[in-house]
Amino acid sequence: MQQSVTINDIAKELKIAVATVSRALNDHPAVKESTRRAVKQTAKRLNYQPNTIAASLRSGRSKIIGVLIPSAEINFFGSVIHGIEKVMSNNGYNVLIYQSNELYEFEKKGIETFLRSRVEGVLASISKETINLDHYAALKKRNVPLILFDRANDALGVPSVVVDDYRGAFAATSHLIQQGCRRIAHIGGQQHVAIFNQRLRGYIDALNVYNIPVEDDLIVYGKVSIQSGKECMQVLLERDPDAVFAVEDFTALGAIQAIKAAGKKIPHDIAVAGFANEAFGEYITPSLTTVNQQTGRMGEEAAKLFFEILNSKNKDALYARKLVLEPQLVSRESSLKIKNNDDE
Amino acid sequence: MQQSVTINDIAKELKIAVATVSRALNDHPAVKESTRRAVKQTAKRLNYQPNTIAASLRSGRSKIIGVLIPSAEINFFGSVIHGIEKVMSNNGYNVLIYQSNELYEFEKKGIETFLRSRVEGVLASISKETINLDHYAALKKRNVPLILFDRANDALGVPSVVVDDYRGAFAATSHLIQQGCRRIAHIGGQQHVAIFNQRLRGYIDALNVYNIPVEDDLIVYGKVSIQSGKECMQVLLERDPDAVFAVEDFTALGAIQAIKAAGKKIPHDIAVAGFANEAFGEYITPSLTTVNQQTGRMGEEAAKLFFEILNSKNKDALYARKLVLEPQLVSRESSLKIKNNDDE
């Protein structure tokens, strides 16, 4: 950074007050058209760049929001960032990124960083490891709006954008039933993560609705990874399921590998469904039946929610706000035992 | 944002000067241990949060860097962000994100936003559409270090981190030759994008080294997408190649679809290699031979380069700096005609 042109320079150049320059630059109505033009012209000529830091300090509005995610390396979050940044940048806001790496300590640090940077809002997805939520409460205390996406937690009482995990799981399980499966296993995730628990519930309720007994033996819990999916499936294979609904796509992928290794045919012997609609699902063999979560839209909606809160007088009214996106079943080869294109 | 605790409050509380508080908080050596402790203690008690905006304005150091990428939705860039953010956050720096959406106008806007935000550096990947590079020169003029990654451009004379696209392409093509292929086609990308051009050159040189004639007929240029890959391959199929090296993985995927649709076997009739090591390549059938670009490391190295420049006296000396990461051939089913695990 070198000493740059300020509004002072422009003011001197035109022999007018800095206040007028400031007003002209910000399109304040009470400024003569001719002055405005003159100011903007010299600004351009001097190659003036507004200093948002100074503006922030004075106005108390940083025009920055913080986005806290587990990892930018995960496709899902990259996609959400994409949606968030799009809306923010359309509204003249900047996006600060912080990754928790699924670690509570980092998450806490991220919130502190945001607070120090005086972000005007935080959009966050809670890390898998996080159980204590006090650091989020700190935001509320300082009146910084918090909006959760995907990994939300109702206990915080903040607005959130989530996909209806329950219904997504219900749809996926129902689909497997409709394909004729009766011994449908489930590979679950960490149950303190709300979305994983809801997917389990959706699975159970779908079985109930179809009067299929829920067998504890057919439910195992893993760590949400390819490797874990493979291991869980190896356990399940001994219990002879005719389908498996995995808590997400990588788990499903591991399950597929285990099933293939065991010499069974998909979907003929065992049908498979995942959750998340990761890119690879479309290209593997067999292609993977899954649930689409509308990631890009999730980011956009979370960003919009932020602006709604920002512009509302009665902020508290919005704290109950919860936007639930409808998940979409994407049925592909891994589950289609019956020739049927209804679901696609 | 509400009126928060400032160092003034702490100073009053302890009846000392704000300067002392500032020094204590920043671990300035010339401050008595007891005062430092007292200050930090009251800071904590009053729930003081430093205001980085004020600090930035005064010190002229924002502790923010800007990252400009085409889209966070693309896995590759998510992965790079991951690496960048990791290093930055370890060094107490924050990361501002801006997406160009591959559009020149957005890219320009991003640089302006960064300049206004007084970022201390910019790490960027040039959009595919960008030909005019003046907006980058503006950074140099204002002494804001620019570091390019992946989509670099030597004409700018700024440090960069890239993968050796030429050698990656050379390795992939050589590998196809070693597998016994002789009529190796290439589906290229937009040739004004340096990395695509280098991949073409790597392909050509590999053929030359092995004394295989380069046939113009076997080279077609696409738009770097699944659909484009498919269309290009359909054209190539009429020219009877026994292998195809695609400029990147999605193009390769499209090519695979076209080859399968034509009833040919991979790799027996036509071997396929891509570039980028996208996640799906490992899971498709046949799994895709490709070139790994070390994305996470690319981000880390770019970030480290920034700190090197920041801490160096002779900044100009570093402007020639170019870090070339060695690409890694990942040979998988789509090209392995010979039983041979040497390359893996």
Place this chain on the structure above:
DNA sequence: TTGAAAGCGCTAACAT
């Protein structure tokens, strides 16, 4: 080792 004071660049009363 500490304090006093200036001021980073801007905005927003208040005054004219």
Place this chain on the structure above:
DNA sequence: ATGTTAGCGCTTTCAA
């Protein structure tokens, strides 16, 4: 429609 002025919260000389 424009000018004057007082800071926003912090860091950093300079002085003690």
